[in-house]
Each structure stands twice: as C-alpha cells, then as structure tokens.
Amino acid sequence: MNRIAIKAIVKKDIDAIGSSIQMWLPMILVPLIFVVVYPIIILASFQSGGNNITGNGTEFLLKIIDTLPPGAIKGEILAFPALPQQIAYLFVNYLFSPLFMLIPVMVASIISANSFAGEKEKKTLETLLFSPIRERDLLLAKVLASFLPAQIITIFSALIYGAVIDIAGYRFFGSMIFPSGNWILTVFWISPAISLLAVLINVFISAKVKGYQEAQQLSIIVILPVIALFIAQITGFLFLGNLASFLLGAALFILDALCLRLASKTFNRQKMFLSCH
Amino acid sequence: MENLITMDRVSKSFGHVRALDQVSVSLGKGDILGFLGPNASGKTTTVRLLNGVIFPDDGVIRVMGYDSVKDGNEIRRRSGVLTETASLYDHMTAAENLMFFAKLYGLADDTAKKRSNDLLERFHLSDRQKQKTGTFSTGLKKRLGIAKALIHNPEILYLDEPTSGLDPESARDLIRYIKELNSGRLTVFVCTHNLAEAEHFCTRFVFLDKGRVIEGGTLTELEAKYEGCVTLRVDYRGAITAALPKEAAFKPLSGNASYDSAQLTVATKKQVPAVIRALAEKVDLYRVEQINSGLESLYFEIRRQAK
Ligand SMILES: Nc1ncnc2c1ncn2[C@@H]1O[C@H](COP(=O)(O)OP(=O)(O)OP(=O)(O)O)[C@@H](O)[C@H]1O
Ligand SMILES: [Mg+2]
Numbered sequence: 001m002n003r004i005a006i007k008a009i010v011k012k013d014i015d016a017i018g019s020s021i022q023m024w025l026p027m028i029l030v031p032l033i034f035v036v037v038y039p040i041i042i043l044a045s046f047q048s049g050g051n052n053i054t055g056n057g058t059e060f061l062l063k064i065i066d067t068l069p070p071g072a073i074k075g076e077i078l079a080f081p082a083l084p085q086q087i088a089y090l091f092v093n094y095l096f097s098p099l100f101m102l103i104p105v106m107v108a109s110i111i112s113a114n115s116f117a118g119e120k121e122k123k124t125l126e127t128l129l130f131s132p133i134r135e136r137d138l139l140l141a142k143v144l145a146s147f148l149p150a151q152i153i154t155i156f157s158a159l160i161y162g163a164v165i166d167i168a169g170y171r172f173f174g175s176m177i178f179p180s181g182n183w184i185l186t187v188f189w190i191s192p193a194i195s196l197l198a199v200l201i202n203v204f205i206s207a208k209v210k211g212y213q214e215a216q217q218l219s220i221i222v223i224l225p226v227i228a229l230f231i232a233q234i235t236g237f238l239f240l241g242n243l244a245s246f247l248l249g250a251a252l253f254i255l256d257a258l259c260l261r262l263a264s265k266t267f268n269r270q271k272m273f274l275s276c277h
Numbered sequence: 278m279e280n281l282i283t284m285d286r287v288s289k290s291f292g293h294v295r296a297l298d299q300v301s302v303s304l305g306k307g308d309i310l311g312f313l314g315p316n317a318s319g320k321t322t323t324v325r326l327l328n329g330v331i332f333p334d335d336g337v338i339r340v341m342g343y344d345s346v347k348d349g350n351e352i353r354r355r356s357g358v359l360t361e362t363a364s365l366y367d368h369m370t371a372a373e374n375l376m377f378f379a380k381l382y383g384l385a386d387d388t389a390k391k392r393s394n395d396l397l398e399r400f401h402l403s404d405r406q407k408q409k410t411g412t413f414s415t416g417l418k419k420r421l422g423i424a425k426a427l428i429h430n431p432e433i434l435y436l437d438e439p440t441s442g443l444d445p446e447s448a449r450d451l452i453r454y455i456k457e458l459n460s461g462r463l464t465v466f467v468c469t470h471n472l473a474e475a476e477h478f479c480t481r482f483v484f485l486d487k488g489r490v491i492e493g494g495t496l497t498e499l500e501a502k503y504e505g506c507v508t509l510r511v512d513y514r515g516a517i518t519a520a521l522p523k524e525a526a527f528k529p530l531s532g533n534a535s536y537d538s539a540q541l542t543v544a545t546k547k548q549v550p551a552v553i554r555a556l557a558e559k560v561d562l563y564r565v566e567q568i569n570s571g572l573e574s575l576y577f578e579i580r581r582q583a584k
Pocket of ligand 1: 274291294316317319320321361
C-alpha cells in the first residue's frame with residue numbers, strides 16, 4: 001500500500017470538491033435543512049399544540065407507539081408523562097434516523113459520481129493509470145475520497161441536529177435527549193456502512209457511464225432502499241431498535257466487503273482504462 | 278546494443294478493430310525513436326501497451342527487462358509519458374499538479390519541490406506556477422504536461438504529439454531540451470505527424486500503417502533502401518530548356534518578376550550533381566532546393582510501396 005500516493009489522490013479529490021461551488025453547496029445546504037428545519041418544525045408544532053392534541057395523524061402515531069414491542073424504546077417513549085412529548089420524541093429520535101441516513105447517501109453519491117465519472121470525463125484517469133500506482137491503491141484512494149467527506153458531513157450534521165434538539169427542546173422534554181444510543185449507532189455504524197455502499201455502487205455505475213451527469217442520475221438508486229426503510233419505520237412495519245440497527249449495519253458492512261472485493265477483482269488497469277474510453 | 282524496449286509480435290484488438298497486428302519493435306538505450314504513421318495506425322495504442330495500461334492480446338512486451346503486464350508498475354515508475362491530450366487537473370495550479378504527480382511517482386517532498394521548480398523554470402512556466410491549469414492555453418498545458426512527464430527523471434520518455442499546439446519557439450526549445458536529456462542517455466519514444474521535425478530529432482524511425490509495421494531503420498538506411506526520384510525546385514534566369522540534360526523532367530512553376538521557377542525531377546539522387554552542374558553553366562541559378570527531401574518523401578514512398 002502506497003500511503004503517500006493514496007493521500008495525494010484523496011487530497012486532490014477533496015480539493016476538487018472545495019473548488020466547485022456546485023459540488024459543495026448542496027452538500028452543505030441539504031443536510032442543514034434536514035437537521036435544522038425538520039426538528040424546529042416538529043418541536044414548534046408540538047409545543048404550540050398544548051397538551052391536548054387530536055387528529056388522524058395523532059391516532060396513527062399513537063398506534064405506532066402502541067404496537068412497539070415492549071422494551072427499551074417503548075420504555076423511553078412512555079417515560080414522558082404527556083402525549084405531545086411522547087410523539088415528538090418518536091419523531092425526533094426514531095423516525096428521523098432513516099431520513100437522516102439520506103445525508104451520508106446523498107453526499108457519498110454526489111462525491112463519488114464526480115470522483116470517478118468526472119475523472120473519466122476530463123480524461124485525467126489515463127494520466128493516473130500511466131503512473132506507478134497499484135490498482136488496489138487507486139480504488140482505495142477513490143473510495144476514501146468520497147467516504148471520508150460523507151462521514152465528516154454526517155457527523156457534523158448529527159452534532160448540529162443534537163444541538164438544535166437539546167437547545168430548542170430542553171424545556172419541552174425537560175431534559176437533554178440527545179445523544180441516545182440509537183443515534184450513536186446511526187452516525188457511527190449504519191451511516192458509514194451505507195455511505196460506503198453508496199460509494200461502491202457508484203464505482204460500478206461510473207464504469208458503465210460516460211459522464212458525471214449520468215452517473216449522478218443513476219446513483220439515485222442508492223437512495224431508494226433508504227426511503228423504503230423510512231416508510232417501513234414510519235408505518236410501524238419495521239422498528240429499528242438498537243439490536244436491529246446493529247445487525248442492519250453489520251449486514252451492510254458485509255455487503256460492502258463483498259462489493260469491494262468484486263470491485264478490486266473486476267477493475268484491472270485495462271478495465272479501468274477502457275471504462276474511460 | 279542492449280534493448281530497452283522489445284515488442285515481439287504484439288497484437289491488440291478493440292472489439293472488431295484490430296489496432297495492432299503482429300507488431301515487433303525494438304529500441305536501444307539512448308535512441309530517439311520516431312513512431313510514424315497516419316491517424317488510427319496504432320501509435321497511441323502502442324504507447325499504452327508499452328506502459329502496461331492495456332494488455333496485449335498476443336505477443337510479448339518487455340521494457341527495461343520487465344514484462345509489461347506483470348510488472349507494469351516497475352516499468353511505469355521509470356517511464357514518463359506525455360499523453361495526446363496533456364491531461365492535468367484543472368482545479369490545481371501548475372505547481373500543485375507537478376507536486377501531485379511527484380507524489381504518485383514516490384518522490385520525497387524536498388526533491389519534488391526542487392524538481393518541480395527546475396522544470397517550471399525550464400519550460401518558462403515559473404511566473405504561472407500559481408495559476409490554475411484550467412485557465413492555461415493549449416501550448417502552456419502541453420509544456421506543463423511535458424514537465425509532468427519528466428518530474429521523476431524517467432529513463433524512457435514517451436511523447437505523443439509533443440509539439441502539436443506549441444508555437445515554433447517552444448517547439449524548437451522543447452526539441453533542444455529533449456536532445457540535451459538524450460545525450461544524458463534518456464531514451465525517447467515519439468509519436469508524431471511532424472516529419473520535418475522528426476527528421477532532425479529522431480535517430481531511428483518505425484513506420485506504422487493500419488496496425489502493422491511497414492518499415493523501420495535510420496534515415497540513412499531508409500534512404501539507401503528507398504533511393505527514389507529526387508524533385509528539385511529551381512529559381513533561375515535564362516533559357517533553361519536548352520540547358521537541361523535529358524534525364525531531368527521539367528515542369529514550369531509560377532516565378533516572379535526577378536526570376537523564373539521550375540520543378541525538375543530526376544530518377545535517382547546520383548544524377549543530381551550532374552544536372553546542377555549542367556544548369557549552372559548555361560543559366561543563372563538563384564536557388565536549388567530538393568522539395569521531396571528526406572523523411573517526408575520517404576514517408577510517402579514507403580507507404581506507396583507497402584500498398
Ligand atoms: N479504447 C479503444 N476502444 C476502441 N477502439 C480503440 C480504442 N483505442 C484505440 N482504438 C482503435 O485503435 C486504432 C488505433 O488507434 P490509436 O489511437 O492507437 O491511433 P494513433 O496512431 O495514435 O492515431 P492518431 O495519429 O490519430 O493519434 C484506431 O482504429 C482506434 O479507433
Ligand atoms: Mg494517437
């Protein structure tokens with residue numbers, strides 16, 4: 001493994017993101033909207049509603065809480081004396097986490113689509129292939145160059161989200177509810193697994209497409225499972241407790257490992273070269 | 278002489294396109310090989326094969342003793358390449374680009390800095406080293422591309438169309454510099470369409486056509502083999518037709534107020550001195566010039582005979 005070369009490529013790719021406002025602006029703005037606007041709307045609507053909330057939505061949510069398996073999550077929720085807090089807690093702590101997962105997926109997809117297909121589009125990949133870098137190192141560098149920024153943005157997003165909830169919701173909940181075990185798993189276990197998967201899927205997509213735009217469009221595929229997860233969770237079909245989250249992350253990491261293996265087997269130098277011509 | 282590059286009956290296809298067909302080429306240390314051939318004849322493909330970026334379907338490639346498929350990185354570590362489109366990173370400055378590639382080639386930081394500064398200076402890019410290469414003109418990019426190819430002091434330098442896009446001054450400067458490096462035993466592999474330039478620059482030539490080597494050798498060797506007709510352009514005043522020996526074919530060209538011009542063709546080079554002598558006796562000669570000279574006429578002659 002040639003660390004210096006890998007570091008140089010990672011740095012180059014990250015600098016490239018920094019130098020293009022079309023690249024980094026959406027990657028900062030979209031997460032910010034997620035982690036600031038969402039909790040404020042939730043908190044504001046429940047805080048203003050007082051203690052007696054009604055309506056179809058509420059009944060639906062109550063049913064979710066009701067159908068939860070007895071245990072940690074249900075206990076946490078029911079520990080709040082009043083209904084608004086219970087439902088708000090459900091929203092900000094559990095229902096949001098699959099939505100939050102869109103952040104690493106989105107960031108990883110944007111960056112990796114650009115990192116591979118962009119290099120193809122600008123014909124710079126050929127120059128890289130003429131250098132004495134090993135195929136595996138190149139692949140690793142490219143994966144890291146997308147994975148690291150995605151993970152960093154995810155962590156910052158979580159911190160901002162937590163700060164917003166703890167500050168804006170302190171009086172409402174009567175305590176600082178962030179971070180909970182559930183969030184630590186989301187940020188440090190499932191998010192890296194899923195952003196890695198997004199990157200690797202993009203490696204394969206980029207090998208098949210001509211340019212960055214096309215890669216970008218196809219990489220939306222990765223978002224679909226996350227949305228499915230969200231729908232599953234909100235309909236109470238699948239409620240990810242800590243153990244389930246842990247297992248989901250583990251399964252994703254195994255999938256990552258398989259993809260990485262497949263990628264390093266598939267992409268010899270000639271394959272990489274031909275994919276850009 | 279020890280061979281630095283050996284290609285032995287190498288073939289390469291892309292789908293149905295046979296880009297190279299049984300190509301054998303060898304190159305000794307210190308050679309400057311001119312790799313000549315029309316568009317799509319397989320020149321760039323050869324450079325890629327020699328650097329192990331793509332793999333041959335058939336045949337063996339050895340460079341500096343290494344197999345191009347198995348030990349590609351060993352070869353690439355000691356080879357520098359200017360690709361057809363000098364692809365650099367637009368978002369980085371000239372100096373950053375050089376430093377980046379220096380790292381890929383495993384140069385230590387201080388060596389890389391020194392080398393990068395030297396090359397920027399050598400290619401007259403010092404005052405632009407902090408400029409993003411995305412804003413460079415074609416020629417500036419090419420110059421930086423060559424600096425990049427040389428950053429790690431390679432033993433073999435591949436130049437794919439090195440002077441296309443360069444102004445005459447830069448082109449001449451580049452050739453002078455490469456010659457200079459060559460006298461320090463750098464081996465050079467040049468793909469080019471600029472025959473006039475190649476004639477003086479290269480020590481040996483290989484002619485490629487539709488993926489096949491149709492001829493190869495030094496200029497002297499090739500001239501001896503293809504000693505064909507010689508066409509002269511003559512500027513003169515006087516009654517030239519009377520003075521003309523019968524072996525020279527005459528064709529008038531448009532002259533100007535001060536003299537007439539004509540094109541004379543003789544069958545072999547050997548006849549040229551006699552023709553000039555005969556003419557000089559009877560008419561005033563202002564200029565005699567071989568217009569189908571050297572490599573260019575060889576190029577066409579070789580291609581004509583290969584058909
Ligand atoms: N990646 C590729 N996929 C398909 N065909 C290719 C590929 N690379 C080269 N070819 C084909 O191989 C042949 C040789 O191409 P090559 O680029 O080596 O020509 P060249 O001699 O460098 O031409 P030029 O003088 O135009 O640069 C051409 O017919 C070209 O279309
Ligand atoms: Mg070419």
